[in-house]
Amino acid sequence: MSESSALLYSKDHEWVRFEGETAVIGITDYAQHALGDIVYVELPRVGQRFAQFASIGVVESVKSVSELYTPVVGEVIEVNTALESDAGVINRSPQEEGWIIKLRLEGDGGRDQLLDAEAYQRITSDT
Amino acid sequence: MSESLYEIPLDREHRRLGAQMVPFAGFSMPIRYTSILQEHRAVRERVGLFDLSHMAPFELSGHDVATWFERLSCNRVSTMGIGVARYHLLMNERGGVHDDVILYRLADRYILIANAANADKVDEHLRSHAHGVDVRIDALHRRRVLLALQGPSAAALLSDLTPHDLTTMKSYTAVDTEIDNVPVFLARTGYTGEDGFELLLAPEHAVSVFRRLLEHGAAWGLEMAGLGARDILRLEAGMPLYGHELDEEHTPFQSGLAWAVKADKGPFLGSQALHARREEAGERLVGLILRQRIPARHGYAVFAEDRRVGAIASATIAPSVGDRSIATAFVEAGYDERGRTLSIEIRGRMYEAEVVALPFYRRHS
Numbered sequence: 333m334s335e336s337s338a339l340l341y342s343k344d345h346e347w348v349r350f351e352g353e354t355a356v357i358g359i360t361d362y363a364q365h366a367l368g369d370i371v372y373v374e375l376p377r378v379g380q381r382f383a384q385f386a387s388i389g390v391v392e393s394v395k396s397v398s399e400l401y402t403p404v405v406g407e408v409i410e411v412n413t414a415l416e417s418d419a420g421v422i423n424r425s426p427q428e429e430g431w432i433i434k435l436r437l438e439g440d441g442g443r444d445q446l447l448d449a450e451a452y453q454r455i456t457s458d459t
Numbered sequence: 460m461s462e463s464l465y466e467i468p469l470d471r472e473h474r475r476l477g478a479q480m481v482p483f484a485g486f487s488m489p490i491r492y493t494s495i496l497q498e499h500r501a502v503r504e505r506v507g508l509f510d511l512s513h514m515a516p517f518e519l520s521g522h523d524v525a526t527w528f529e530r531l532s533c534n535r536v537s538t539m540g541i542g543v544a545r546y547h548l549l550m551n552e553r554g555g556v557h558d559d560v561i562l563y564r565l566a567d568r569y570i571l572i573a574n575a576a577n578a579d580k581v582d583e584h585l586r587s588h589a590h591g592v593d594v595r596i597d598a599l600h601r602r603r604v605l606l607a608l609q610g611p612s613a614a615a616l617l618s619d620l621t622p623h624d625l626t627t628m629k630s631y632t633a634v635d636t637e638i639d640n641v642p643v644f645l646a647r648t649g650y651t652g653e654d655g656f657e658l659l660l661a662p663e664h665a666v667s668v669f670r671r672l673l674e675h676g677a678a679w680g681l682e683m684a685g686l687g688a689r690d691i692l693r694l695e696a697g698m699p700l701y702g703h704e705l706d707e708e709h710t711p712f713q714s715g716l717a718w719a720v721k722a723d724k725g726p727f728l729g730s731q732a733l734h735a736r737r738e739e740a741g742e743r744l745v746g747l748i749l750r751q752r753i754p755a756r757h758g759y760a761v762f763a764e765d766r767r768v769g770a771i772a773s774a775t776i777a778p779s780v781g782d783r784s785i786a787t788a789f790v791e792a793g794y795d796e797r798g799r800t801l802s803i804e805i806r807g808r809m810y811e812a813e814v815v816a817l818p819f820y821r822r823h824s
Contacts, residue, residue: 368479368687369496371776372753374806390806392754394495394775395687423494 339427340443341452342385342403347427348446355404355441357433359391362456364426367393370419373400373432375411382406384442388433391422400432404441410434467512468604468662469669476683484575486513489685498688499778502651506610507684508672514605515578516659517585518597519569527592528562528569530727531585533711533720539564544631544648548711548719549573549584550729554736555707556714557584559699563633563646570633570644570659572605574701588728604665608672609655609692611822612679617656620675621645630654638668650689652696653822694787695779697746697818703757703772704744704787710736713789715744715817740792742769746819747801747812749784752776755803755810761788762802762809768794771803779820786812 339347345363349356364370374390382388382402389400411433414421422430435441447455464487467473474480478489489510491498501507519528529536532547539545543564549557558577563570573581578600585596608617618625623636623645633646641664649655660668673681690700697715699705704714710733711720720733749755755774760767774786786803794801797816802809 368491369494374753394691395490397754397756420496 340403340446340448342401342446343455344385344401345456346401346403348403348441348443350437350441350443353437354409355406355435355437356431357388357403357435358426358431359400359422360452360456361426363398364423364430367391367396367398368423369394370422373415373419373422375413375415376408376433378408378410380408381438382408382435384445391432392419402433402435403446404435404443405438406435406441407438408433409436465513465601467510468665469510469512472666472669473510473683478683478685481686483686484513484578486575488513489683490687491685492683495685495687495691496778498682498684499691501680501682502610502653502684502688502692503779504611505680505682506608506612506616506655506676507651507682507688508676509607509609509684509686509689510669511605511607511657512603513575515573515575515581516599516603516605517571517573517582518599519571520567520595520597522593524569524594527589527594529724531588532562533727533729533733535721535724536562537724541566542632542634544633544646546719548705548716549581550727550733551707552729552732553707554710554729554732556701556705556709556711557581557707559701559705561646561648563644565633565635565644572657572659577701602662604660604662604669606658606660606669606672607649607651607655608658608676609649609651609684610653612681613653613655616672616676616679616681620671639671641668643668650698651692652698652818652820653692690773691775691777694773694775694785695777695818695820696822697820700773709742709744709789710739712737713741713743742789742791743795744772744787744817745790745795746815746817747771747786747788747803748780748815748819749786749803749810749812751810752782752784753805753810754784755786755805755812760804761790762804763794763799764802766794768801777819785819787817790814 372392384405388402473489480487481490534547644659759771761769769790772787777785799814
């Protein structure tokens with residue numbers, strides 16, 4: 333499945349969708365496949381502020397725990413509470429219903445540090 | 460950096476089937492094919508097929524096998540008739556455990572299957588205790604294919620493929636038989652808590668038997684299953700994993716395996732130490748169910764209020780236990796009674812759990 337060209341990506345397999353001053357964040361299809369069945373997500377609190385690439389939460393699969401890093405600088409304005417009862421939606425729909433966090437951007441959030449679809453595709457085919 | 464891992468004989472078959480391979484006990488092994496939860500469900504509801512060729516079978520022959528093994532295990536060998544399979548703990552001198560194994564008695568030999576991680580240790584231990592006795596130890600590690608067919612439909616599926624009458628084959632029995640004229644050692648044993656079979660065969664014909672099982676199994680909804688699913692299945696069923704619930708330090712009593720210790724059978728390696736340690740308080744294995752559906756992990760600390768009283772042995776989210784977060788833990792005597800609330804520290808925060816009896820899951824027969 334190819335990654336949408338409207339998104340930007342981090343090297344740690346998070347995607348960001350920019351909606352004006354808001355950034356919607358999740359993990360990529362590549363990441364959800366590598367992790368396997370996701371059973372638990374630890375989410376930050378609304379109002380918490382994070383530097384770019386800071387640890388913002390945890391995604392747990394049956395066999396592993398993975399840190400989630402925010403691809404952009406900002407303040408948490410919403411978390412996907414549906415994940416509390418059904419973390420598996422990240423596996424089924426990693427870029428739509430499986431969104432994890434929404435942040436209000438500070439400045440441009442540091443988007444020049446991120447990868448476009450083509451650059452991200454290169455990483456996933458190298459690994 | 461590449462590791463030099465052993466490839467099991469059916470390695471190419473597994474890759475062709477989309478297995479995700481991981482290093483395990485020096486082997487490249489399938490951890491999953493589709494998803495761990497999907498494979499788990501296939502075993503509980505229909506039938507799953509596992510490749511366990513990393514494990515260590517031994518063929519034991521000679522006049523003295525029974526009396527010799529009787530002294531190495533805390534369970535009884537003398538009452539094992541031909542065709543019987545039994546769970547044994549190979550003991551150390553301190554009353555701890557070298558490995559948990561299954562011993563199978565056949566007409567002309569015994570077969571022992573040890574854990575992959577303990578293959579060398581068990582080999583060395585058996586040989587070092589076999590001086591001056593009529594026992595021949597033939598190590599079959601890396602020379603056999605071991606498959607496990609597990610689930611409620613396993614018997615129905617297999618009965619079409621073997622001449623042996625499975626309707627009269629009891630649990631924990633074994634026999635030499637065949638599939639498509641290929642000799643197969645067949646045992647009605649397993650590590651999932653479901654009905655099922657384990658098959659030991661020579662690598663030369665393993666591909667054809669394997670493909671036959673897959674092809675015939677399609678009508679039964681058979682799925683390939685990996686080590687990831689296997690670990691959840693066995694934990695739900697209260698079955699120990701060496702290195703987690705069993706080790707060189709804990710006695711079988713502490714590990715919840717008092718039933719495997721036959722105190723009246725005469726001396727065996729470690730029996731004196733076991734007797735002395737019988738009254739020792741120490742710690743005991745308990746089951747835990749967390750209130751919140753957050754996974755615990757091996758090694759996490761367990762508390763009773765502010766007092767650290769133990770550590771997690773194994774843990775998982777358990778689809779067959781209401782999808783709850785479950786764990787086993789060794790807990791200090793006095794804090795281990797059923798119904799008590801303990802806390803597990805997960806990433807710096809405390810999460811409550813209730814002490815429950817094992818197993819978490821029993822199959823409906």
